[in-house]
Amino acid sequence: MRHGKYPLLLAFLLPPLAIYGYFVVSPYAQTFLVAATDWQGLSPDYNFVGLDNFKRLWHDEYVWNALLHNVWLLLLLPVLTIALSLFLATMLNVGGRGGRGTVRGVRGSGIYKVVYFAPQMLSVSIIGVLWTQIYDPRGGLLNGLLRAVGLDGLAQVWLGDPNFAFWALLAVMVWSNVGFYVVLFGAAMQAVPRDIYEAAALDGAGRTRTLLRITVPLLWDTIQVAWVYLAIIAMDGFAIVQIMTRGGPDFSTDVVGERLYDTSFGESKFGYGSAIGVVMFFLTLSITVLALRVTRRERIELS
Amino acid sequence: MSVQDLSRRSLLRAGVSTAAVAGSAGLLAGCALGDDKSSDNSGNKGTVSEKNPLGVKEDAALEVVVFNGGFGEDYAKAHEAMYKENFPKAEIKHEAVVEISKTLQPRFVDGTPPDVIDNSGAGQIDNGGLVSQNALAELSPLLDAPSLDITGKKVRETLLPGAIETGTFDGKTYILNYAYTVYGLWHSTKLFTDKGWSVPKTWDDHIALCKNIKAAGIAPWTYPGKHPRYMSWPVISTAIKLAGPEVAMAIDNLEPNAWTSDAMKTAADAWYQIVKDKYILDGSAGLDHIQSETEWAKGKVAFVSCGSWLENEIKAVTPAGFNMAVTPTPSLGSGDKLPFEAIRGTAGEPFIVPAKAKNELGGLEYLRTMLSMKGAKDFTGKVSSLTIVSGSADGVQLPPGLTSCVDVLKASGSNGFNWIYNIYYRKLERNLVDAACGEFFGGRSTPAEFLAACQKGADSIASDTTIKKYKRS
Incomplete structure (x- = not known):
């Protein structure tokens, strides 16, 4: 009766594939088509302009400016997020020392886990609105805290000053992502045999040494996945930027996604906007491939 | 390799090819570029008569979509009811988004x-964009039709001067900007009376007053740092009053060095003083329009730059007896081409009839209903805003801010001015001039750098061959 299962399997698989093809693959393909036109999005009329949009893109300083910010995000977001998550996950899972050389999390780690994971429960729009309020220069929590402890000089117009706005957004992105990777790395650490940590502890390895010499190598696969995810988030960054600053002030927080949106929906240049989308597609694709290549390493057998 | 592996693999392969097929089918079926259904609206034509000068088909359905913002949607429902009185057989579909x-x-x-x-x-x-892509119906049949209730006049003749200018592109009118908006400096007459301050008519008075205001522990100015273009309005107004409406004309026509003209330089230099002398509320750069206007309504700030929608926008936070009022920008000196009273008045709130509307004539007739004296008075009464219909505010009970608008408009008379580069080239004001204003009023650029940044933005629009250009004269 082996062949009897095919109709059933096909019945389950075909509808999702068809839906995926129609709603995901086909718009992607259309973007390539639209990118070669001067379509303005308000009438069915358009002309094919070949590669004109891409030539224009090459000379568009605003796109380059936005791309530069994505590159900064790409360099900083994964490093900061992974470093912070690894540190926190280590403290929560193997940072404490029980009696007789056993290893466990620091005291109160259960509560910390909930606290760290909480941002993950919030949607991006809520995070954006929340932090806009925290950064509010007059009534916001951040400046309020600084002033309360007498550091008035450090209070800033966080999102209104090109010198700080980008870093303020980066901090929000790290904050909103750390929780998830704490849990991810924590789960991976649970899979590492306790006796390895206990042996290290008995041999007198400190926490830093344990983290660098044992945790990181054993979690390499997970870290690699995290790196790729975070790189993709860094190439995007649109949602937070759109909600919090719309790329301002003076384009200091502009990202490629925001440029795409603004060009298409603000200036009504859908052809050009699609060309930006196509470039973004290839950038994200190459970064993913690159990240997977660079981080490839021999797997460590645990048994 | 087991038999099971093999079958799983072939199944996968089948799946992939299915996806490819589905994908290409989708490409044909639901293309975002659309396919021209070239809707034929010639069927929706009725008999032209004295009561029906546009020849609307009496029983043709009418679909109205309004922006649900500061004005709400009730005014539109009232206009729809008026349309229905004249065309009882027409079914009206109303949507507010x-x-x-x-x-x-x-x-x-x-x-x-x-x-x-x-x-x-x-x-x-x-x-x-809508105009350049021929997506809108031309409005001249409406403008040349007789007014609905002002006897003996064409619709065109019942409007305030300059009312249709903002919707006219290369001589043809496509957009009906219905609400009449006044742009100026806003203050609370209560605060000013309590403190014994008077409205500054000259630049020197203004700076002297700012000094007094600051000494009284109140910030003279605030602005929405998230939309700093609000501050471009007083700067350009000051330049126009100094050197005449040609300043605005040059900017609208994207003329070379329009932004770096002597008049603009003098105006920017003047305004730089409120930045230099720290006459702006701390943290303004991080506020949005509602937040900055709220600080103003709380009495922490003396002046804001805004249009006359301000009163409605912050109704909820305005304390009783606040008595807001608008005034023109101060004159730079006695050499100014325009008197102090000259103020920027312009038509806003764009109503359009799409070229492919099923009931295009019904759409035009609906605008004619809005432009009737009855329709305009109803609007002013409901949303506290003036309309472009001349005399439509007479006898309507107006709140303090709007009353001041009527007064300054009367005083300004034929000296009123306006610019429309922001309508021709939305990006220039919303992105480029906006960013330059943020740097300037944030204290990070000099007047010369500010104007150079605006000029650079204008030049980038002028040299962009994909943007349709308009000229006015």
């Missing part, structure tokens, strides 16, 4: 837009 572009852009592409749209708000469809 916030994101006009997200809701209606696909319908424009599809060739099935509604009959009348109030294309307003932050999510509006680029009006210049």
